[in-house]
Amino acid sequence: MVPTDRLELTTAVGQLHKELRALPDGADLARARVLTRWIGIGQLSLGNYDDARTFLRQSLDLAATLSNTHAVVATGLNLGDAHRYAGDLRDADALYRSALGTARQQHPELVDYALQHTGKALMERGDLAGAQAHLQEALRLRIAKGDTELVESTQAALDRMELLLAKAAASPAPGLTPRDWSSRWTSWLQSRTTTRTPARWAEDFPALRDATRALTAHQRVHPRHLRHQRDQSLPAALIAAMAEEAEKAVAADGYLHNGKWNAAVGDAANSFAEQVDLASVVARSTGMVVEQPHSAVYIAYTEAGQFLDFHVDELGFGEANLILCLRHERPSGAPQVSATVFINADRYLTCALAPGDCVVFDGALTPHGRTPLSAGESVTLISFGFRARDEALRAPTNLPSAPQ
Structure with a gap:
């Protein structure tokens, strides 16, 4: 001005x-x-x-x-x-x-x-x-x-x-900050493929395979979908309390970040983390021993067509991430359901999370996103970040630079 x-x-x-x-x-x-x-x-x-x-x-x-x-x-x-x-x-x-x-x-x-x-x-x-x-x-x-x-x-x-x-x-790779490194990989991924049009994946994947193999070879945790009741069971009352708290938090103080609504967690989430040994959930499913979560955020998708494009999280957020579905509402007979998706070394992995379901993964080294919501669909999640007890896993070395 x-x-x-x-x-x-x-x-x-x-x-x-x-x-x-x-x-x-x-x-x-x-x-x-x-x-x-x-x-x-x-x-x-x-x-x-x-x-x-x-x-x-x-x-x-x-x-x-x-x-x-x-x-x-x-x-x-x-x-x-x-x-x-x-x-x-x-x-x-x-x-x-x-x-x-x-x-x-x-x-x-x-x-x-x-x-x-x-x-x-x-x-x-x-x-x-x-x-x-x-x-x-x-x-x-x-x-x-x-x-x-x-x-x-x-x-x-x-x-x-x-x-x-x-x-x-x-710019040359030496001296990159963790944020720069993550941002370049995200920019490269989003220039090559998108979660918005799943039909493009099979066509685009061959061009992504070698680059993502080099990236995901450093994964400290491989993505794993944990289904409620079958793989683990979390208290339904605590999940319902977080879903209600998340809805109010997003409405009152939510902010848009990377195409999704984020909001700070409150008493319900803190109570959940105190009563549920989430570190054990991660350790049992991944084999990596972690500390109790050091960070958490509510995430909401509320509008038809809303999606989260492929990206990697900034290094340092955590060596393991756990996304827990709190609420997933959709009209009966909907032609498709919004899902959390990952690019692995050789394939795409789709996790359609129901309430109580979790997915554990390494957000900094695994490209991930969410496919678009259908009309009348909404999704409420909570994301937890975990630190590995082994400090050597906290600072991966020789990470590949994003392709040019």
Whole structure:
């Protein structure tokens, strides 16, 4: 945001200040909201980030007081920009996620704007896979809107991201951070195949076989589908409590990440982890001795067509991952069921998880994703991360670079 005439903008912001000061205290909150927002945007354009954050926060608080959720989304994006331009990426990320969540729930006409802001922020942080997913979704929505100017704006951001991806792919492998290594493998996978169109898999797989063999040869855990009752049995009451907690958490504080809804776990998940020896479940099914889970997150898929494309998780999240299905609702007679899928060394592995089912795998070294939801289908999961007790397994060596 660069002013074409800095002096003119400074004068205009001064006039808005004057009008705001003239308002009686506590009177005309709607007008005060508008004025504080435009003062904040003006200060943002002038590079006065502290003032921008002050006024945009006031405007956001007024929007919430007035129950103006449209303004809450729009102003939240502005405030996120103010934090991002000031280098405060953590608060910016939280504001973007909150705005995107509110837009999806209450203002679909603003979803493309929230996706655009979030995608550009992710691009600046170096999360090119996340940026690509957000910007591509924004582009689809803007094409549907038929607004040429908006389409061009998103396409320009995608073009910039493609340049960054090409630059990253051309960089030498030595010195890569774990995040860079994972991001390059994810970008390569998503350029070669997709979970969205399962019919393409057989056609694409020969081109993936050698590369994925080199990758999965380092797996510390091979994917294994554990079916409820047959392979293990988990308390149904605890699973139901987590399903209810997850639904509320996603609705209240969920954020979109890589095409799926994520939300922080709460008391129900903590109680489950305390009462169930998940480390033993992993050890029995994989042969690898692990510590009790050090991380967990709720995951939800709620819309027809929603899917998770093939990717690998960042190294360091854990040597083993366990995904537990909490709820899977689908209409009877649905032609297909959304499933968790993996690329193994020689084949695709599909796990259609029912409530109580688990799948254990090495998320950092096993390409995985989820096929699209059918109409009326929804899936709620919880993902746990585990550390291997053998520290040598925590830092795999001689990992293959992503193909060019």
